[in-house]
Amino acid sequence: MSALLQRRLSARDLSELVAHAPTQSATISDEHRASLASRFRAVPSTEHRRLDAWMVEQAGRPPGPFAWTPATARRILGNNALRRVMREPDTILGAVRDEIADQLLRSVNGYARAGSLGHWLGGVAHPVLGLITAEAVNWATQALECVQGLEAGWRVPASDVYYDVATARTTLRGRRDVVVGADAERVVLRIRSGIPGKSAGHGLRSDLAVETLAHPEGVAPRRYLGLWPDAGLILGVEGSMENVRSGASDFVRAAVAQRRHGLVRAA
């Protein structure tokens, strides 16, 4: 497992981390995928498992019930707004309002299923909608401020990455906010709130593993960088085979811990 990179979150440091990323990254094969699937199959589960880097960081502890709040909605709305701003020049506030209007329209037209963001937005009070707008504007502005100084081309992906582990009733989710550079030589950025904890490196390696597994040719990004604007820090891992392996092992460990928690709860 290679060391965790740490830099201050500044335009110069981020540009350097992108520009000086290793030219070669790992490529996984069908054997790697099959080996991972067999390890997951060895951890039986009665229901479909969904694992992400957050659960790895929490040592497999199951998260509480999900509820939409301005804080949980800001990432989706903020990233979508940022994509709009890149597509057609607008202010961030304008883009966030357009995005919320689109979601509301979907809800009004009956396209938003129960529990979705659009469905929730359709039912909140006017002042809460204002607060959601404020949170999403903060997210999009911070994201733009982080990447604006980059010399390389970047894009905001339309969704996170998901990987279904074959015949293991398991879905892995990798969060990503910005992808820098062309597909084969990409560097992936993930933006986080607060301060990085002791398990932040494990979380980044897990995201790296899903990003690699979900790639059609199994090519890992050159680097996976976590940006913590609140703390002004960047932590990063390189797309080496040992980091991908370590991330995948962390997922398996999280699945084992999750099963143990489930058994304790059932007892």
Place this chain on the structure above:
Amino acid sequence: MLAAQEPELLIEVLRGDRAQRPRRDDTIAAGLRALIEDHVFEVLGPQRRDSALVVTSSTMRRSDSRLEMSDISLGRVRGVAISLLLRLVVAQVHVENPFEDAVRAWRGERPQDELLGVVEYLDADQRARLRADVEAHFATLTRCLGPIPSNWWPRTSLRARQMFGGGNVRLHDVVDLAVGSTHGDFASVALVDVTTSPLDAGAERVMRFHALVQTLRTSIVPLRTSMFSSATGELWSLDVDAEVLMRAVSDLVEILTTARSDS
């Protein structure tokens, strides 16, 4: 320079004279970090503390005035309400009933907040008084704020967290309003703290603290730091330079020294 402004709009003060803006300073932050680390080591020593010393802008304010517990709670409720209303105004949301809108926004954001429970259990008289109070503060805020252009990149309730001494000291900060970008050739970031109390000596320390934490967070020195009182309509503003930041470090060291002798 501390400028006390009253009749001018807040956004005019934030904009200032564009020709007078200094060049962006991205060199001082590393030195400040090293200096704070040295001071933290001198004051607290190398041992790992059981719990971190958390320094916030409230710690910096240090009011000596004694208030009844219920007054403190109502004061905090008023503070949270005005902070939420500022967010709505900056997001260009029409506020019809300031008190009701603030409470609804609050409930939507943090439904389990204990302080929100204080509002639920107020009797009719207390609730009416609080409503009138929030409306008066909001009227002052909207009169003095002025429209914030959305191309100024306004961010509200901007959080920052910094750790020193291996986690022995944590600086937690929330700036009510930040505008401007760190990317230009000239300094353009302005920070605003909105308080529902009158401005006092502690306000200057708070302004310096915001400037220090913002510098540490972004590695770029902000243009100015301001504090607005919705109680009096008063606005204090400081242009941030090396001297202001060094004084902020001294304020921090003083707080740490006091905290060490108290523990």
